[in-house]
Amino acid sequence: MRATVPITVNGLKSACSQCNLVELCLPFGMPDSELSRLDELVGARRKVKRQQNLYRAGDPFEAIYAIRAGSFKTDVLLEDGREQVTGFQMTGEILGLDGISTEAHSCNAVALEDSEVCVIAYDKLEQLSHQIEGLQLQFHKVMSREIVRDHGVMMLLGSMRAEERLAAFLLNMSQRFNARGFSSQEFNLRMTREEIGSYLGLKLETVSRAFSRFQEDGLISVQQKHVQLLDPAGLKRLIQHQQGVR
Amino acid sequence: MRATVPITVNGLKSACSQCNLVELCLPFGMPDSELSRLDELVGARRKVKRQQNLYRAGDPFEAIYAIRAGSFKTDVLLEDGREQVTGFQMTGEILGLDGISTEAHSCNAVALEDSEVCVIAYDKLEQLSHQIEGLQLQFHKVMSREIVRDHGVMMLLGSMRAEERLAAFLLNMSQRFNARGFSSQEFNLRMTREEIGSYLGLKLETVSRAFSRFQEDGLISVQQKHVQLLDPAGLKRLIQHQQGVR
DNA sequence: TTTTTTGGTTGACGTGGGTCAACGAGCTTG
DNA sequence: CAAGCTCGTTGACCCACGTCAACCAAAAAA
Numbered sequence: 221m222r223a224t225v226p227i228t229v230n231g232l233k234s235a236c237s238q239c240n241l242v243e244l245c246l247p248f249g250m251p252d253s254e255l256s257r258l259d260e261l262v263g264a265r266r267k268v269k270r271q272q273n274l275y276r277a278g279d280p281f282e283a284i285y286a287i288r289a290g291s292f293k294t295d296v297l298l299e300d301g302r303e304q305v306t307g308f309q310m311t312g313e314i315l316g317l318d319g320i321s322t323e324a325h326s327c328n329a330v331a332l333e334d335s336e337v338c339v340i341a342y343d344k345l346e347q348l349s350h351q352i353e354g355l356q357l358q359f360h361k362v363m364s365r366e367i368v369r370d371h372g373v374m375m376l377l378g379s380m381r382a383e384e385r386l387a388a389f390l391l392n393m394s395q396r397f398n399a400r401g402f403s404s405q406e407f408n409l410r411m412t413r414e415e416i417g418s419y420l421g422l423k424l425e426t427v428s429r430a431f432s433r434f435q436e437d438g439l440i441s442v443q444q445k446h447v448q449l450l451d452p453a454g455l456k457r458l459i460q461h462q463q464g465v466r
Numbered sequence: 467m468r469a470t471v472p473i474t475v476n477g478l479k480s481a482c483s484q485c486n487l488v489e490l491c492l493p494f495g496m497p498d499s500e501l502s503r504l505d506e507l508v509g510a511r512r513k514v515k516r517q518q519n520l521y522r523a524g525d526p527f528e529a530i531y532a533i534r535a536g537s538f539k540t541d542v543l544l545e546d547g548r549e550q551v552t553g554f555q556m557t558g559e560i561l562g563l564d565g566i567s568t569e570a571h572s573c574n575a576v577a578l579e580d581s582e583v584c585v586i587a588y589d590k591l592e593q594l595s596h597q598i599e600g601l602q603l604q605f606h607k608v609m610s611r612e613i614v615r616d617h618g619v620m621m622l623l624g625s626m627r628a629e630e631r632l633a634a635f636l637l638n639m640s641q642r643f644n645a646r647g648f649s650s651q652e653f654n655l656r657m658t659r660e661e662i663g664s665y666l667g668l669k670l671e672t673v674s675r676a677f678s679r680f681q682e683d684g685l686i687s688v689q690q691k692h693v694q695l696l697d698p699a700g701l702k703r704l705i706q707h708q709q710g711v712r
Numbered sequence: 713t714t715t716t717t718t719g720g721t722t723g724a725c726g727t728g729g730g731t732c733a734a735c736g737a738g739c740t741t742g
Numbered sequence: 743c744a745a746g747c748t749c750g751t752t753g754a755c756c757c758a759c760g761t762c763a764a765c766c767a768a769a770a771a772a
Binding site for chain 2: 296298299300302303304305306317318319320321322326327346349350356357359360361362363364365366367368370371372373374375377378379380418419420421459460461
């Protein structure tokens with residue numbers, strides 16, 4: 221991932237106060253004075269190789285994780301083997317919040333590429349948010365954002381047709397790459413068609429066809445995982461003016 | 467709602483320490499010593515008539531709500547009018563967590579029947595969870611549970627067929643009625659077929675047909691909103707052994 | 713380099729669930 | 743107790759997406 225280079229170069233210390241991801245991550249919006257106190261929060265860092273699990277459903281919950289470099293997917297498995305990808309996470313985003321409720325993780329987190337996370341011991345986080353003014357609020361916002369995001373996915377899955385789902389997905393990725401200082405027009409997806417399909421409630425063939433359709437219509441240009449959004453406004457229109465209904 | 471009678475009779479004080487819903491609600495698991503301090507948290511109570519909004523998407527976020535009596539749905543609307551029901555909430559459950567992230571609500575909460583909620587001012591909650599040991603953890607668990615629940619819905623929507631979705635829905639309702647001291651075998655749904663459909667990503671006709679199918683197969687007995695689960699194990703089997711695949 | 717594997721594309725065909733429409737059963741309102 | 747709702751059921755038809763299969767490109771292994 222070309223994106224990780226500047227981060228790993230700058231960020232050899234694991235201190236939040238030194239990290240260039242602050243404004244995407246848990247400490248967002250906290251004053252510098254409080255920020256330095258967060259440094260004690262991030263115990264260790266942990267590298268996770270592509271395809272490896274950061275945690276699995278059922279693992280005891282001890283920590284949440286902030287992605288320093290790389291990206292992940294989270295998924296839930298049914299007894300009969302069906303998989304539902306519940307999200308894709310990028311740098312600065314927090315993984316593991318699902319574990320708090322039952323003190324065990326309820327989904328799997330798998331690295332989509334070689335990645336690195338900051339390990340945030342949960343008991344320490346609890347303690348520190350008692351003490352630090354802004355941290356508690358910030359943490360609540362992170363959890364709340366996750367809930368809102370999930371509602372958006374439910375909207376996708378429950379009431380959009382295939383091409384609308386993919387358009388929404390691409391616009392979302394675009395916006396998130398952009399927030400990380402990358403082009404919003406052009407990026408490399410880290411996940412396979414099958415993973416996109418699982419996330420969007422579609423089969424990989426349907427995803428592939430929708431990609432091709434968008435390309436024919438001049439909305440995007442795709443080659444494998446490389447995507448260019450040629451007409452983002454067109455994609456947005458596709459979502460809003462529902463054509464066929466569902 | 468017959469269910470509400472014992473609650474309204476006992477609970478004329480709004481104090482958490484007097485409320486028989488504690489073990490379903492925010493204070494779950496907190497020692498009595500701390501529980502009494504929560505009483506200051508619940509400022510007012512608010513009645514919401516059937517079909518009325520508790521809050522709307524875009525409303526400034528000031529409080530979260532604990533359902534004292536009745537039930538609600540939450541939904542998200544798309545510009546073109548499509549609606550996605552994101553959840554159904556029963557007594558003891560918490561509404562409004564979506565508002566924390568942006569300080570504005572991101573969905574609508576509508577009463578399915580005449581209902582009553584405890585208004586929990588959010589700033590007070592923040593303060594108090596700084597002070598009270600167990601409250602912070604408990605609140606985090608409530609939020610985390612919401613995230614896990616949403617992942618379950620994504621599983622439903624993304625990888626189950628119509629009858630599996632309805633079976634999962636019915637079993638979930640059954641379990642929640644049971645947790646509230648009602649029969650798990652027999653209950654009255656509070657929502658219409660259309661609302662169930664929106665929640666499950668199906669059209670009302672499909673929901674209706676699935677109900678009829680279950681009745682033909684002797685799994686349930688339905689008449690309008692009244693449902694009896696004749697063979698809960700059969701419903702469970704339906705979900706696990708995926709027959710047609712998707 | 714060739715070989716193998718994995719991921720992606722495309723076509724032909726089938727079907728689950730959406731669409732449209734008619735009708736009936738409860739509620740509500742006058 | 744009609745009259746007018748809203749909500750639920752059922753049938754006939756259809757289409758978006760799933761299924762199955764062949765094939766190709768890229769990446770990894772050898």
